[in-house]
Amino acid sequence: MSQRRIAKRFAAAGESKLLIPYITAGDPDLETTLALMHTLVKAGADVIELGIPFSDPMADGPVIQAACERALKNKVSLVQVMETVKRFRETDNDTAVVLMGYMNPVERLGYAKFAELAAQAGVDGVLTVDMPPEEAAELVEELSSRELDCVFLLSPTTPDARMQQVFNMASGYIYYVSLKGVTGAANLDTDAVATKVEHIKSQTSIPVAVGFGIRDAASAAAISQAADGVVVGSVLVSIVGEHGQDKDTMHKTLFDMVNGMRLAMDDIQVTA
């Protein structure tokens, strides 16, 4: 088996940090999602987190809730999301794709079938928000046996004792949630994040990406000084939501935002 895509991206990054944009699949439809994925790559994405729409996104703020509602209007399913990844893979074999979502659609499909379809589609990793390591053994087993990475969250409230448990199960990268809150919250404290990420990195060799609260080039650049990767979600999803009717503007605005982050992150690397 060749090296996994996520690991490859981290290995190839050198001094640069990974840019990991999130969009909700099927918002407003899957054709648009596929096109947006390519735009994200052009703008400098290393990994794409593709949200699986869910009716009850408990850990998400209003922006991603609305995206889920838009996607579910067309009854976008988990299987269709994976088919979209398969189509993305027809022309892109380098950008890693991580599916991010909630447990119930996965439960409904069945762990083994989900893992099988994900692997066939060219998915690289899976992050289920409401599945802590304590409940995850079976799913991790199914995913790992197919060379899929299992991304887990750490948060400001995670005590050291539990961190070890997360390290034991996680692969690909650790997703450090930068703040106590749902996605789209605005109370980001860069210094506190840096301290915490350093603490995490002193205990594990798994790369650490930071997400929640990153909304512009400046915050992306600031976070990228401490972390191995920067996850950006709500600000991108709101661009998609805002320009739903006007695809050209949607792509251009999204490109500018993500590329602006890319440039700012890389600049900082150079001057630092």
Next chain:
Amino acid sequence: MNTATKPADAPAIGSMSDNYPDKNGHFGIYGGSFIAETLMDPVSELQEAYEHYRKDPEFIAEFEWELKNFVGRPNPLYHARRWSDEGEGAQIWLKREDLNHTGAHKINNTVGQALLARRMGKKRIIAETGAGQHGVATATVCARWGMECIVYMGEEDIVRQAPNVFRMKLLGAEVVPVISGSKTLKDALNEAMRDWVGNVDDTFYIIGTAAGPHPYPTMVRDFNSVIGREIKMQSMEHMGKLPDMVVACVGGGSNAIGAFHPFLDDKDVRLVGVEAGGDGLETGRHAAPLSAGKPGVLHGNRTYLMEDDDGQIIETHSVSAGLDYPGVGPEHAWLKDIGRCEYVAATDTEALDATHKLCRIEGIIPALESAHALAYAAKIAPDMSPDINIVVNLSGRGDKDINTLADIAGITL
């Protein structure tokens, strides 16, 4: 447990069948803690606190004192003689949770959780509510102990249950309308969870039913088990034996599990949970996950859910806001699978008929939720022998529902 003991001598919290759940909150394959990482720490803090205080004699004594002096327990087990006579079948007994302070069983749980919140030093309380009974019960204990109270309530339920919204406000609570999703109870729960994630340091989330992540299903069950313990004792007093059947409505399942749990080891007592059949199970427009749903994961636990083929939660339908929930407590899911409890459904129409009948022949206005349990008892009692005793848990009073009843009758109040 000696069924004849006085309640004061009985263990107050966590009575029987204590081997379930396991230490991670699993009832068989159900239950557990399916929550975002940020909530894992406050939830385990809660697990530890509850594990400690449920065995603490002082805590138990204070809980009992509050149940007696603030809630007004024990409430009666009342022989509905006219109803029983009219059916010419089994005897129907009503466990009068409607006579509790605030008018429903919900206060048993909020008193327990508020006492726990106080001991944990949490001063900001959040809750979700559907019918508004849990919201009122939470606002009540917050007023009683001087705690800040924020209640999330679906916009649709705010309309259906207007009197309870006003009661909460009178009691000093802030009622936050929830406009996401189906704008009912499940969405209120989502919103409360989101609030909790953002305020973990000072906030205690009082969940109103036997669902949510571990330890909630166990804790809510334990605080409500006083219902079943009193039924046991009062049955011995009035019937000289245990009842043949205990019937309770099931929304999230808190009044039912409270009534059932002390009877789990009494295998001769049939335990029947009645879900909301809405327009009828065959129409798909109902709120009966145990009768017509599938296992899945929602709101922190694995349980039976109303969902579509893609695993999306679907909208539920019930005339009673308090039963309008697509999930159910995980212990019920397990009790269904192992066959210890039976689960059936009563339609809106059956529940409404039972409501009117209880008003007319017993002089009691039941909550629409409780009327589902009554409807089932009314259906089966006439075919049973008069020496059979059925206890119906009358989980709440119906004053909150008068607008709904008037609407259905085409009357503007």
